[in-house]
Amino acid sequence: MSDPSRLSSIHPSAIIAPNAQIGENVEIGPWCVVGANAVLEENVKLHANVIIDGHTILRQGVEVFPFVTIGMAPQDLKYGGEPASCEIGERTIIRENVTIHRGTTQGISSTKVGAHCLIMANSHIAHDCVIGDGVIIVNNVVMGGHVEIGDGARIMGSAAMHQFVRIGRGALVGGLCGVEADVIPYGCVLGNRARLVGLHWIWLKRQGVSHPEMKEMRQAYLDLYPRYLDASRASSKPGSDADADVFASRLAQVKKNYEKNSRVKEIIDFMEAKSRRGLVKVSGLRRREGEPFQD
Template sequence: MRDTFIHPTACVESGVKLGQGVSVGAFCHVEAGAEIGDNSELMSHVVITGFTSLGENAKVFPHAVLGCEPQNGKHKGGHTKLLIGKNAMIREGVTMHRGSDTSRGYTNVGDDCSFLAYSHVAHDCDVGNHVTFANNVMIGGHCQIGDYAILGGGAGVHQFVRVGHHAFVGGLAALAQDLIPFGMAIGVHAHLGGLNIIGMKRSGLERKEIHAVRRATRMLFDRSKPVKDRVEDVRAEMPDSAAVKDLLGFITADAKRTAFTTPLLRNKHSHSEDDS
């Protein structure tokens, strides 16, 4: 294991906990209360403030700022935290804020996540494992991002919105409602554009389970009833599918936002290419 290295121009305050093999590059500033895990690297001009915990094997690129106070007018300046798991890849200009003292008090980021340049994680969010944010992704406060979710460049997620596991949010999408697990939200004002089939296959779902989720999704969003009213119909139709049970669990969970990202409503008078 390599020795810990602190560049002569870096400022590491008394009270910082540095693991073994940590490298702190030129002009970095790490405030008292921060914890940096073993073998993590802060390249240069990185700022880590407040009570921020960065897991082992992280790599943080220049001008990232981690752990500043939340952009929340209700926050009173109390002791809150930012918790980041192991193997994080945090690119240039990324910002992540601590939790707010009028809410749960911490922001949590799981293991093996990648945050590309200038993406942002707001206060009190819960980001799962193996999540990828492309450049300029922004999520508001209190969002929940499921494991293996991918958010495309410039996507924005409204506060309190949930993004299910293995979901995909397209570039520049504005997501204002919850997105189901494996869902694929596309469009500037995002709609449900299908399922993230590639993600489903990568997750190891069997073909029959993929077909079951596809059928369940069509039933849930067929507009004959509100989505939550269709849950029992779907449960009765596919009682043995673990993937469908997982999907219905997401739909019925108690959440701040009560609407879901839905497919586009097609004009019944429009003609498809097959009609011509």
């Protein structure tokens, strides 16, 4: 790390604490504030009016637009100023008015955003959230504490996620969704409240998943959630013992039938993992699975 006073790209109006660690080729625009425990690695760019507080690390190439705050104290009444951190992965872009709070000792003591993410304007990432690599969060998305979002997920505009919700890898959360429960990897949820309507075929195609594998994933999904489910019985965390037994039987059969398909296994492992929120319900609407690609 370099002495910030030697970096000509720091605007004279910026306030840099003496103990802040500033890397090479960092650009800090007007009226930015960088706290004493902050670390800005090489090629970080703060446009203007950005506040970096607390034990916060911005990895190389992070770009932060105006009026963003990163590493501020969490909005949690239990928080008493205990040491906690915040980390932003390399080459992530954070647009205007985003707020990202540091963790709490009641959680994992850290808030983490992965590499190569795009966090669009006015979004909020709460304390102890863990965001994977390559995630896109569109404007006005908000989340409670302890939310986990897997690599490559897409969270559309004005979606809201309950605390402790898990969003699986490659999942799609539609705009204006209120997400109260976990979304399986590669799942697509729409509506308020969010309901599972299928798999995120577009993302899978862009990742180069083969046509035969997508067909197998579609069949596994339909084995778990048969077509034309009655909305009153469409929960993937069924209410009655009989419903729970039926779903457990389906889950066991899918696990056996598709044990060689790594992506189906990932979905099953996600379903079987410990959860504070359970799984989202399946939409009761009639739908034709597989339309996004030809048989």
